[in-house]
Amino acid sequence: MVGIVGYGAHLPRHRIKVEEIAKTWGADAPSYKKGLMLKEKSVPPPDTDTITLSVEATKNALRRAGKLDPADIGAVYIGSESHPYAVKPSGTVVAEAIGAVPDIHCADYEFACKAGSEAMFVCLGLVKSGYIKYGLAIGADTSQGAPSDALEYSAAAGAAAFIMGGENVIAEALHTYSYMTDTPDFWRREYEFYPQHGGRFTGEPAYFKHTLGAARGIMERAGATAKDITYAVFHQPNGKFPLRAGKTLGFSKEQIEPGLLSPTLGNTYSGASPIGLTSILDVAKPGDTIMMVSYGSGAGSDAFIWKVTERINEVRDSAVRTRKLLDENLTYIDYGTYAKFRHKIRKNE
Amino acid sequence: MFPSRIWRESKHRYRLEAGKCTKCGKVVFPYRLICPVCGHREFEKVILPETGKLLTYSIIRVAPSQFTDQAPYAIGIAELENGVRLLAQVADCEVDDIKVGMDVRIEFRRVQTDSHHGVLSYGYKFVPKWY
Ligand SMILES: [Zn+2]
Numbered sequence: 001m002v003g004i005v006g007y008g009a010h011l012p013r014h015r016i017k018v019e020e021i022a023k024t025w026g027a028d029a030p031s032y033k034k035g036l037m038l039k040e041k042s043v044p045p046p047d048t049d050t051i052t053l054s055v056e057a058t059k060n061a062l063r064r065a066g067k068l069d070p071a072d073i074g075a076v077y078i079g080s081e082s083h084p085y086a087v088k089p090s091g092t093v094v095a096e097a098i099g100a101v102p103d104i105h106c107a108d109y110e111f112a113c114k115a116g117s118e119a120m121f122v123c124l125g126l127v128k129s130g131y132i133k134y135g136l137a138i139g140a141d142t143s144q145g146a147p148s149d150a151l152e153y154s155a156a157a158g159a160a161a162f163i164m165g166g167e168n169v170i171a172e173a174l175h176t177y178s179y180m181t182d183t184p185d186f187w188r189r190e191y192e193f194y195p196q197h198g199g200r201f202t203g204e205p206a207y208f209k210h211t212l213g214a215a216r217g218i219m220e221r222a223g224a225t226a227k228d229i230t231y232a233v234f235h236q237p238n239g240k241f242p243l244r245a246g247k248t249l250g251f252s253k254e255q256i257e258p259g260l261l262s263p264t265l266g267n268t269y270s271g272a273s274p275i276g277l278t279s280i281l282d283v284a285k286p287g288d289t290i291m292m293v294s295y296g297s298g299a300g301s302d303a304f305i306w307k308v309t310e311r312i313n314e315v316r317d318s319a320v321r322t323r324k325l326l327d328e329n330l331t332y333i334d335y336g337t338y339a340k341f342r343h344k345i346r347k348n349e
Numbered sequence: 350m351f352p353s354r355i356w357r358e359s360k361h362r363y364r365l366e367a368g369k370c371t372k373c374g375k376v377v378f379p380y381r382l383i384c385p386v387c388g389h390r391e392f393e394k395v396i397l398p399e400t401g402k403l404l405t406y407s408i409i410r411v412a413p414s415q416f417t418d419q420a421p422y423a424i425g426i427a428e429l430e431n432g433v434r435l436l437a438q439v440a441d442c443e444v445d446d447i448k449v450g451m452d453v454r455i456e457f458r459r460v461q462t463d464s465h466h467g468v469l470s471y472g473y474k475f476v477p478k479w480y
Contacts, residue, residue: 013441046418047440047458051471055457084459084469093471097363097457099396320480329479331441340418 002128003172003306006068006163006315008060009278010053011265011325014043016338018153024335025148032153037239041266043333044142044157045341050080051090053159053271054140055097060319061136061161062098066168070100073163074132077122078108079115079270081188082142094138105132112186113235114296115139116160116270121302123164124173134165141269146194147344154238156266160274170315171281171290171306177218179210180300187298197297203241206299211235211245214301215293219249222305226250229305230288233259233276235295237267245293258283259290265326270296277306279322284308350461350470362472365399365455367433368392378433399455400478401429408444415461427453427475440474452478 017040022029032038044053062068076091083090091106109115109122116139123135140159145151164173185206188195198206211234219225226232232251234242239262246256259276268275273294280290290306339345358379360366367378372389378397383390406425409416416422423439425447439447440458453475460472 045441046462047460047474049459049469051469052457052459055471059457093363096359097471099364099366324480 001169001172002124002166003164003169004162004281005134005165005168005170006061006063006065007161007170007278007281008057008062008064008319009158009160009275009322009325010056010060011158011275012042012044012048012053013329014045014331014333014341015040016043016333016335020335020338021153027148035240036153037243037263038153038266039264041154041156042158042268043338043341048157049084049142050078050082050140050159051084051093053142053157054078054090054094054138054161057138057140057159057161058094058098058136061163063319064170064315065163066315068134068163068165070098071103073098073100073104073134073136075105075123075126075135076100076138077106077119077136078138078140079111079117079119080108080140081110081112081115081269082144083108083110094136100136111300112296112298113237113267113269113272114294114300114302116274117292117294117302117304120162120164120274120304121176121178123162124176127164127166134163137162137164139270139272139274141271143267143269144194144342149194151195151197154262154267156268158265158268158271158275160271160278162274168311169309170311171308173304174289174307175218175222175305177214177221177303178300179214179217179303181210183210183297183299185297185299202297206297207235207237207241207295208245208248210299210301211293211295212248214303215245215249215291218291218293218303218305224305226255228289229255229291231255231258231280231284232291232293233273233280234293235273235301236260236262236276237272239263261322261326275322281308281312282316282321282323284312286310286312350463350468352468355468355470362460363457365397365473367395367397369395376431376433378435397433397435398430401427401453403427403439403447403449403451403453403475404434405449406439406447415463423447425453425475438474439476441476446477454478
């Protein structure tokens, strides 16, 4: 049996409300709140980046992995579109911070919002093949949307970490499937600070085609319909898209909501569906099945079907639950503080 | 901060690695060559606990150039559960809300950023322990 042996998330405590962003740009807050189902989003303070979020999420994953020796982790892969360095790996810092060096393979992944699920897929494969005993897969981002752009209302920060292994499995990987085409719906050229996107083109031919394509593909392979799966979590660029994808596939609101965090978290890019999965594992019962489908612009989706084991009851409260990080101990900031935190103000150096 | 210093100090800055004297049990952080209590020269590696209590703090209002964006901020000394005391910035907390005796947790943060092109240095900060 190969699957998740430890999982954890980390979120910054700072939030900005949609009204606060809309007020600054003269935009209509109710239309964002209703149209995209977004209320607020997380904001990383200046001392928090993809690396620090990854380390804290990994520490929570290790707490749930019992007596696992970090030195037995054979690979660390961080998926992100906001690695702090253009040249210098993020994963080496995480590996050093948990004491997993030097017997470890390390790579940073990039594929817009799907880089985290890529890391999960590769770790599962390496564990299954016997190349490594444990693999650490992280999806983390501190994403930026251009000021006044629609993306500014959603681009958020957070991380999820999963340790894959073959013993003491919390959630077994029953099936995996990926679906990919070349679709230029969102991109950022080198040296550009903010990404560009294709507006409405990001919906039907991009998010929905790939998300539904991957979901249908894995459900067909599993011989399952929506009724056979307990929970589903999709990439969540806003609150509306994942609900619509779920409805199209026949999932009820009750199957989607435990993993739907974007209305108050925003879009955590590479962290989005992985953090949603941690939130589902926090409430899942042994025997439950979970379908996770990521989406990355450019474009593609990775799908997984997980089956939760008895061990979940032993480990889930060994670390903080994701909903607690989402809902409690929050600090709301104004647009000026947000602009300062996100280095949107030009200063004399 | 020089890259060589970040590299040299990463074990204690990144993962709170300390030395425990194999003779008298004194825990030293960061690492030392000679035990300050008994003069012994052998230590075993221990990892410090991540929670403790704030013993004292000072609020920095006129900050050095790398930290001006963060002012006002607090630097504090906390005593961890095993009695080891260490100095760090208190993050995620308004300076008016900081109190001596408050429970703190250690989190991994970016501690210094040298301009736009320098190396990033990471390490520990205290945050209020809220769960
Ligand atoms: Zn001694």
